[in-house]
Amino acid sequence: MRVIGPEGENFGVLALSEALHRAQEAGLDLIEISPNAVPPVAKIMEYGKFHYEQQKKRKGIKAKSHVTETKSVQVKIGTGEHDLNLKAKRAAEWLAEGHRVKVDLFLWGRYKYMEFAFLKERLERFLKLIPEEYKMADPIAKSPKGLSTVLERAAKKK
Numbered sequence: 690m691r692v693i694g695p696e697g698e699n700f701g702v703l704a705l706s707e708a709l710h711r712a713q714e715a716g717l718d719l720i721e722i723s724p725n726a727v728p729p730v731a732k733i734m735e736y737g738k739f740h741y742e743q744q745k746k747r748k749g750i751k752a753k754s755h756v757t758e759t760k761s762v763q764v765k766i767g768t769g770e771h772d773l774n775l776k777a778k779r780a781a782e783w784l785a786e787g788h789r790v791k792v793d794l795f796l797w798g799r800y801k802y803m804e805f806a807f808l809k810e811r812l813e814r815f816l817k818l819i820p821e822e823y824k825m826a827d828p829i830a831k832s833p834k835g836l837s838t839v840l841e842r843a844a845k846k847k
Contacts, residue, residue, distance in 0.1 A: 693722075693732040702728055759789045759839070764815050766800055766808075773815055781821035784842045789826060792816065796835030805831075812836050 692700040692708045695717055703711070712719040712733045720739050723730040732739075760783045762776050780790045794812040796803075809829050822843040829838045 690721075690729045690731050691726070692719075693730065695733050708733075755787060757788050759791055761791045761793065763793045763795050763834075764812075765795045765797075766811060773818055777815065777818035777820070780840070781819050784819070784821040784823050784840060787842055790823075790840045792838050792840060793832065793834050794836040801835065808836050812838065816840075 690703065690705060690708060692703045692711070694700055694711075695715055700708075700711065708719055708731060715733055717733050718736040718739075719731050719733055720736060721729060721731045760780075762780050764773060764776060768776075780792065783790050792812065792815065794808060794815070796808070812829055816838075819840075823840045824843045825838055826841045827837075827839040829836055
């Protein structure tokens with residue numbers, strides 16, 4: 690196996706018994722770093738320190754990963770102007786966080802049979818209230834609830 694010393698020096702390819710002997714002389718542990726390499730790579734170091742560094746790497750990776758959710762905003766034809774502004778502001782916050790936002794124009798009863806162009810204009814009027822830059826992931830289409838679209842945060846310009 691290829692052995693790396695405690696200060697990062699390369700001891701070269703050694704037999705397992707020789708590598709263990711060198712680790713005992715240094716008062717440290719022999720840790721297999723890369724078992725799939727040919728020959729396998731091991732390092733002479735303190736196991737507690739190695740374990741701590743591995744945990745630190747995992748936490749860093751977990752902190753950098755961001756799960757995007759699809760948040761939902763529902764508006765109706767009779768929703769007041771102030772409520773529309775509040776919902777648009779909430780949608781903008783979600784977009785700024787990197788989430789997708791599904792916007793539904795909820796239709797019930799006879800509203801379902803209104804002219805599509807009129808309903809689409811009502812939904813577009815709400816979309817214009819959203820202060821955050823966005824792009825439409827899905828076009829405005831009929832859905833079981835009424836009309837809906839999905840928005841994503843627009844790519845930042847360089």
